[in-house]
Amino acid sequence: MTDQQDQLEAFRDLLRIPTVSSREAGRWDDDAFAAFHDALRRHFPLLHERLERIPIGTHAVLFHWRGASADRPVVLMAHIDVVPVEGDWRHPPFGAVVEDGVVWGRGTLDCKASLTAICQAVEDLLAGGHTPAQDVWLSFGCDEEIAGVTAALAVDELRKRDVRPWFVLDEGGAIAHEVLPGVQVPMAAIGVTEKGVASIELSVEGRGGHASTPAPMGPTARLARAITRLDRSPMRATMPDAAVEFLRRAAPHATGPVGVALRVAVRSRPLLTRLLLAAGPEAAAMVRTTFAVTTLSGSPALNVVASNATAGVNIRILVGDTMAGAIAHVRRVIRDDKVRVTVVHDGEPSPESPLDDAFELIEAVTAEHFPRAVTTPYVMMAATDARRFTEICERVYRFTPFEMTKKQREAIHSYDEHITVGAYLAGITWYRSLVERLPAGPR
Structure with missing residues (x-):
């Protein structure tokens, strides 16, 4: 086989292993994760022979590749786990079928392609005798899809070793086609921040009873009113600097009426904010904290009035907002002390990373x-x-160097996830070039 065929087969082999993470311990397949690490050793022997391997938690791992200098270490990240399979797939989700130059399977985009491409790039550079100008760390988590703990454990390990990365690069973004109406060129979108993720529960308790004699404003009705009030009262909209810069760079490439409107709007942040709010929910999410009611529970039977009604709310917190501010907003717009607000999970937004020499590289x-x-x-x-x-680290970026259409992006966490063979191979080359171009010298 050619080198490219070998690279593709290594990728396919890892895709076939169902490394599905779960919040339920009984549904966690430890054997699958062990098989994944065995496959990594088999396909990337030089990486395992020459880099220090540090187990993290259950199945996560750090690799340390010593460079000519440790002054500006770099961390390249990806995760081993994938989400469960749902929907009607064109090909078996763990079959890694190749058809007409396309690889089909769970994890092709999120994000075994990144992990395998990083390993392949390192393996190729080691085979060629390359020593990076700076230390390179590989951090591969195993519970990213369930917001687990291994990434935090990896940070603890690096902190113990007094490693302060120059920059960190994880999944996210892409060479994305069809990003904005009227923009025909692909956008290489690099995440310089991410919205915070939090969850709360709204709950109402009452007497309950027989459905034939319902009391007014029972738990379900009171909860429904609270949900309606929250849905009708979004948080204020603001435009983060990264969103402004994204649209400023896209504007010269937009054609037609969209292009005209965008080029006018980028001159004024308030006008740009209003334009995004009017462009639909996806665009509006770029400029405000969002609340999505995701779970509901009430009575266990059709003829029983619920004594307790609950709703789960997923919150995505915009850069510049806070969890405390989001909770205060919820309480203010619901205006009902009988609706209990409980924080299930708290996650603040990430700080914006600078557009300095690391971003420029x-x-x-x-x-x-x-x-x-x-x-x-x-x-x-x-x-x-x-x-x-x-x-x-103050320079944390999120970028996946693979070309993706809108249809491909929609398949992430859905059915028919896929990547083209050419895009995967180009991603390997991109990671290899990034390591080769790390600058020498101190900070």
């Missing part, structure tokens, strides 16, 4: 390999393990 490598793409910062809506690393 990522931008330069991207321009070299994807010359048509416009590299730009953006606010990442989803949560990543990278948010844990902001405790030890």
